[in-house]
Amino acid sequence: MVSFGGLARKLFGSSSDRRVKGFQGRVDQINALEDGLKALSDEELRGRTDSLRQELANGKTLDDILVPAFAVAREGARRALGMRPFDVQLIGGMILHERAIAEMKTGEGKTLVATLPTYLNALSGKGVHVVTVNDYLARRDSEWMGRFYRFLGLSVGVIVHDMNDDQRREAYACDITYATNNELGFDYLRDNMKYDRKQMVQRGHNFAIVDEVDSILIDEARTPLIISGPLDDRSDLYAQIDAFIPQLTDEDFELDEKQRSVTFTEAGTEKLEQVLAEAGLLKGAGLYDIENVSIVHHLNNALKAHKLFQRDKDYIVRNGEVVIIDEFTGRMMPGRRYSEGQHQALEAKEKVKIHPENQTLASITFQNYFRMYSKLGGMTGTANTEAEEFANIYGLSVIEVPTNLPIQRLDEDDEVYRTFEEKFQAIVTEIKAARERGQPVLVGTTSIEKSELLAELLKKEGLKDFQVLNARYHEQEAYIVSQAGKPGAVTIATNMAGRGTDIQLGGNLDMRIQHELADMPEGPERTRREAEIKAEVAKLKEEALAAGGLYVLATERHESRRIDNQLRGRSGRQGDPGRSKFYLSLQDDLMRIFGSDRMEGMLTKLGLQEGEAIVHPWINKALERAQKKVEARNFDIRKNLLKYDDVMNDQRKVIFEQRLELMDATDVEETITDMRHDVIDDLVNKYIPENAYAEQWDTAALKEDVRKHLNLDLPVDAWAAEEGIAEDDIRERLIEAADKAAAERTERFGVDVMRYVEKSIVLQTLDHLWREHLVNLDHLRSVIGFRGYAQRDPLQEYKQEAFELFQALLGNLRQAVTSQMMRVEIRREEPRETPQVPEGRARHVDATTGEDEFGGDDLGYVPPENRNPEDPQSWGKVARNEPCPCGSGKKFKHCHGAFAQATVA
Incomplete structure (x- = not known):
């Protein structure tokens, strides 16, 4: 029995078939130009690139020049690579250009297909990023296809691990840049941690073509890119908590393999309360008292480590390290670690060295990174089963490209x-x-x-x-x-x-x-x-x-x-x-x-x-239904996670845009002044309620906070005792005194120095508070689900509280910057360069290769034993409070890392 949908597909073809037919007219036009282009010399063919660029400059669009550009690209590939793109490869290239995913079977030449829309879009001069799943492919394809691009007069760069900022900047400045998704994402995060536009390496997000798009935009998008720094060591606590779990019996916890979750039962909770009390770890009367939140978190991680995570399936132990195994590829992922203490719980279970947890310095999901591109296309052999996710999250449709030759594979039941x-x-x-x-x-x-x-x-x-x-x-x-x-x-x-x-x-x-x-x-x-x-x-x-x-x-x-x-x-x-x-x-x-x-x-x-x-075919259909259920559930999980991340992403955009404005500004004196006045407004509003009598004013507290935030000892109580004084008078006197103190500081240290110090303090304070904000959001996220028990929507609650936290961040920024600027003292030391990105560890491993693109080490960190005291080039990145590697005995920041800096008195 044939369904109506099946009948329609037989009569009219699938939506992919109809869209592919729509490209045939342009394929015929490209073929018609082939003989004319073959007659050109290499130099004349290369000259077509300049003429196409001129047409764009004269007002034509990329769509207007698609046919001649693809024809030039086909002839260029034939000469430079010895490969002439088939008609179906031309269609694949058009699909990528039109913001869609080309599903092409293995062996159909996807690498060559990508060159066609890449060449066309690179003519605009805004840059094209070709995204691969590992460094090997990025390097291979940039060299292999680079012969074709250079033959036609375009520049090609490649971004791989261990390149410095100058090399990266040069590669991003090329017409076409090959890179892995990890490198692109981390460069974006690091650019937004820098203190000068000149230090930034990326130049925008114009057009990206993503190879193995399902692997990168779905499989790898399960975890965010994170740059993190270490927190305090709590190894003993992990080991203590781990020792309690083997004492539990099956009645003490509930395991749900479908949902991959495990929870303590009431009996288990009572047993743990007893052993925790004996060990002196329990505060208050019960395990779920507010004082024991951290202990509960550790217990849950330890329980998961023992009951959910299986050795040699989810992870292996190699050379005294717990190494994650990717569930999709079965490969080791050295350097990647589970977050929020889960990896430490596994290390405690396996009795290996427990590494300290990390604090997030910057983070972004692949979903939100790739949605920044003005235009996005992708290609893979398998995307149709995830078509709904691509459409919902990235706005990408999936089009199946027919094979060049019919498939002869026999797929048995x-x-x-x-x-x-x-x-x-x-x-x-x-x-x-x-x-x-x-x-x-x-x-x-x-x-x-x-x-x-x-x-x-x-x-x-x-x-x-x-x-x-x-x-x-x-x-x-x-x-x-x-x-x-x-x-x-x-x-x-x-x-x-x-x-x-x-x-x-x-x-x-x-x-x-x-x-x-x-x-x-x-x-x-x-x-x-x-x-x-x-x-x-x-x-x-x-x-x-x-x-x-x-x-x-x-x-x-x-x-x-x-x-x-x-x-x-x-x-x-x-x-x-x-x-x-x-x-x-x-x-x-x-x-x-x-x-x-x-x-x-x-x-x-x-x-x-x-x-x-x-x-039997029925068995296959039953299994397919089971797989569809799992896929739908996993999609719902990813979609829900993304809804939460979108909240942080909106805030991230505001902070990153604010940083760019601050970096571009010649001076930020006006911003600093506005912050100072806002702080004074907040103080007056706090201690002098609207329409209140003078006797109701809390002038003692106002005087104390003026001293605390403005570093000024003013007779606020005497002002308040004056006859007929109003709150606006108090406000104006505070503003006048604060502005005068700020002007005296500028006169004392010089305008140029103060303008530099102001910008440095605003940027560094903003970064510090943003990192604290990320930690707060992580903590909020881990507990917000419990609001569902009170019949409240956790997502709406998260949005509301995240907004309130963000408002608090802005208030704290005004106070912190004002307080520092009103106390700043300048001392002259050796000139310094603009502050560098703080030491941190990049975390996210390519799920398709298992290779940690960043080696799992601190970025740029060199162990002390490998540093030559005579050669600063061998030191790598040195933490500012480390002893200076030269052997002087001073801290690095007071020796070779010294600079003309602002210090808070």
Whole structure:
């Protein structure tokens, strides 16, 4: 039975089909220009770039010049790269230009597709950012595609880890900049922590093309980018709390695997109150008294560490460190740490060194970073299942681009077994059969544990010539993946998302040459060896094709259909034959959590014997429904998190815009004066109520606060005793006295010095209060959910209280700046540069590679033992209160870090 929707799609095509057809007219126009462009010399073709730029300067839009620009780009790619974009690649490029996501299958040449809209949009001179999932791809693509851009007269830069600010600024100034999402986000955060426009590296957010857009904008967007600094060490408390958890029994807590949550029961709370009281950690009568908020937080983290987080699935312990395993890719994520004390709880559980918690200095989500771009496009092999999220959060539609050649992969129905053991035995049998017929096999597993279990089973069966690619061995991954298409090759991988390396039947020729001939110089011998390898790869490809192409064999379904589709899509590239099949058991997490009890009873009644499997399209549909439910729930969670983050994002924009205005201002004297007057207004309004009699004025408190905030000892009580005095008179006298004191200071120290000091104090005070505000918002966020028990909307409560906190921040800023400026004393020291970004640690690891882009270290920090006292260049960033590395015995800020500075008397 065909649904009306299905019937409509058959008659009229899907929405993607209709949109793709809409591009065909422009494709024909581009093709019509091809012969004319082929006749041009290289110099004449390059000259077309200048003429297109001139057309834009004369008032034409990018859409007006799309056809000639794409035609020039196609011819440029043919000459510079030896690759002529197919018609479907032209369509993919137009989709990216029109603020949408091009869903293109693996092997369809997405890297080349991105060059077309990149070239077009770079003509505007406003810069284009091409976003990749790791440094390797950013560097590779900038070099590879850079040949094409430079051939047509455009400049290309690349941002990778360990570049200094000057190098970054130069790369961002190029027409086209390749970078990872992490580098872009952290550069934005660091730019907004700087004290001078000249120090900033980015020049705006015009157009970004995001490769592996689902990985970056959905998977990685689960956690924000954070720059943080350490807090006080509380290792002993974590260890103490951890010791209590093993004393609990199943009656003391409730575990919900579906929601990934665990909570104490009433019995558990009573037991903990008793042991905490004995240990002297309980304050007040009960665990949930306000004094014990911190203890409750630690207890909840310890409980999660023991009952929710599983070793070798969620994390591993390596070299005395707890290393997170990414749930999507199964890779180690060194340097990334769980926030809010959860990582410390895991370290206490595993009895390894407990590192101090961190305080957030700056933070942004990928959602809010990428929504800053005037225009955004993306490409991936799997986006359609998340189309609703892309539309709702980023305003991006998903358009499926047809393949250049028809897909010949055979996607078989799932095989469902009753137990793990039966399933894995069937998988081993299937792998052996594929090996015997010479078919390359890619085995997908969901965790390290399962990949190693399968490896052990294969060894027991006498199969030893296989590769295991998981979080423990990802260093060799690029080469392992590149050769996974050899006949009879067996590659076991935890996940195949965003590897950036094609699996080509017969093996990847370029990777083999690079690997095997790395040390061989150019010459006749190298040419001969290259020809031999080429012939060998061609022969192996024929064998692999004859055996049926790449066989993708998955050991489990993932919660997300998209991850399953990524794995499946590794087979059948560019019209190659291929095959895919998923092997499941009723003990798999997805089956177990989502209603396998009834299914097991039904299969037993049907007489399913041990070792037998059930294969039916209905099973696939039931699993797809379960996956859709999980995806919808995860989307709701991300959407809800984003609603909260949007509150902070609005405030972040205000603060960052205010900083830019302050940095751009030649002087901020007027701002300082306004702040001073506002503080005086607040003081008068506080102690002299409106329409109150003089006897009701609290002049003693007003006098004290004037001394505290304005550093002035004024006879406020004597003024108040004068006949007929009004509150406005008091206000005017305070303003006059304060302005006079400020003017005397300016005269004493010089106008130029005071203007510099004023700007420095405002910016540094604003930054300090903003960081405190971020901590307050974190604390508010952690408890606001409890408002739901009082039938109040937690989000609305959060918005209201966050606004009140922000208003308090602005009030505190006025008071703090005024108080400092009324006390400032200047002493001359050696000239200093503009203050640098404070020491901090960048946290967010690429979920598709497991590599910490920032090495997990403090930014620019060099250990003392590696510093040469004679060479300041070897010191890296030195904290201002550290002993100076030169050995003088002074603090750094009083020695080599000294500067002409404002000090508060």
